[in-house]
Amino acid sequence: MDDDRPQFLPWQADILQRALSLQQQQHLPHAVLIDTPGEQDITGFGRYLSMLLLCDNPSGLSVCAVCEACRMMQADTYADFNLVTLEHNEKTKKLNKNINIEQIRKLIHEVNLTRQYERMKIALIYPAEAMNKSSANALLKTLEEPAARVLIMLVTHNPGHIPVTLRSRCQSWSINPPTREQALNWLREQGVEDATATSYLQFASGDPVLALELQRNDYASLVAQFKSSFSQFLRGELSVSDLCRGLLSAETAIIRRLINMTLNAYCYQSSGVDADAESRSGADRRSAQALLELRHRAQYQLQVEENNLDLQLQLEDVLISLKQILSRRLI
Ligand SMILES: [Zn+2]
Numbered sequence: 001m002d003d004d005r006p007q008f009l010p011w012q013a014d015i016l017q018r019a020l021s022l023q024q025q026q027h028l029p030h031a032v033l034i035d036t037p038g039e040q041d042i043t044g045f046g047r048y049l050s051m052l053l054l055c056d057n058p059s060g061l062s063v064c065a066v067c068e069a070c071r072m073m074q075a076d077t078y079a080d081f082n083l084v085t086l087e088h089n090e091k092t093k094k095l096n097k098n099i100n101i102e103q104i105r106k107l108i109h110e111v112n113l114t115r116q117y118e119r120m121k122i123a124l125i126y127p128a129e130a131m132n133k134s135s136a137n138a139l140l141k142t143l144e145e146p147a148a149r150v151l152i153m154l155v156t157h158n159p160g161h162i163p164v165t166l167r168s169r170c171q172s173w174s175i176n177p178p179t180r181e182q183a184l185n186w187l188r189e190q191g192v193e194d195a196t197a198t199s200y201l202q203f204a205s206g207d208p209v210l211a212l213e214l215q216r217n218d219y220a221s222l223v224a225q226f227k228s229s230f231s232q233f234l235r236g237e238l239s240v241s242d243l244c245r246g247l248l249s250a251e252t253a254i255i256r257r258l259i260n261m262t263l264n265a266y267c268y269q270s271s272g273v274d275a276d277a278e279s280r281s282g283a284d285r286r287s288a289q290a291l292l293e294l295r296h297r298a299q300y301q302l303q304v305e306e307n308n309l310d311l312q313l314q315l316e317d318v319l320i321s322l323k324q325i326l327s328r329r330l331i
Contacts, residue, residue, distance in 0.1 A: 085099070
């Protein structure tokens with residue numbers, strides 16, 4: 001298969017089929033809210049779905065890749081397709097946390113312009129949950145008075161974070177998470193051996209796209225190395241700064257995941273779910289509470305953007321607190 005050809009993930013096929021069937025029956029709604037599992041960027045899927053609906057000669061769920069719409073969509077020059085997503089702040093160069101009202105106003109303007117081609121116009125908003133209140137309000141008016149032959153697609157990982165006023169004006173479509181078999185097959189196609197795939201799927205709570213990303217970052221080695229350094233740190237054989245320095249070569253998102261996973265594991269252990277009687281003393285109940293608080297605090301503390309001194313300081317703080325809680329538990 002030609003690798004440059006746009007593709008979709010097997011578990012996204014149902015939604016593509018549904019969209020295509022509705023289009024064939026001329027029953028496509030003017031607005032849809034697509035809720036998708038996982039946390040990985042799925043702009044590619046949104047683009048593919050748009051391309052499929054615009055393609056002159058789709059075959060099954062495959063785009064032809066050669067018609068005018070396909071070629072322009074691939075070159076990102078198709079005038080009747082608009083993508084609204086998180087942008088980088090010009091000053092700080094960091095990714096904005098919100099889709100702001102200017103972006104939505106611009107989109108509404110584009111949507112109301114005369115179409116350049118015979119096909120419908122598509123507006124894709126992803127991640128839709130990143131629209132702030134004023135953006136959502138601005139979009140609401142457009143959803144209430146839809147322009148002809150325009151499809152507005154909101155794609156989200158968190159449908160609960162979309163205002164109900166918006167949700168109620170969209171048809172809701174859900175992409176189901178992959179089955180274990182689909183996940184394993186897909187990872188096999190990406191060249192990941194079954195045993196590795198199984199352990200990485202566990203790290204990724206069943207999400208194969210995340211599992212692949214973790215595998216490419218050699219997450220298992222990072223976990224093994226961290227486990228061993230963390231035990232040394234608990235025994236007082238390694239300083240907190242050396243412990244953190246060992247982690248900081250990894251990407252921030254990966255470090256955050258590792259720390260969350262570690263804290264979750266301790267929280268689970270101290271919850272009593274899998275513990276024997278001797279690990280459920282009164283002192284343990286207090287450390288269980290302290291662990292839960294630390295996990296909550298760490299989620300905020302580690303929300304720094306890049307690997308820098310700030311991250312190292314926050315990491316050190318979290319790990320020192322964890323050591324204190326664990327050493328109290330041993331008394
Ligand atoms: Zn085509």
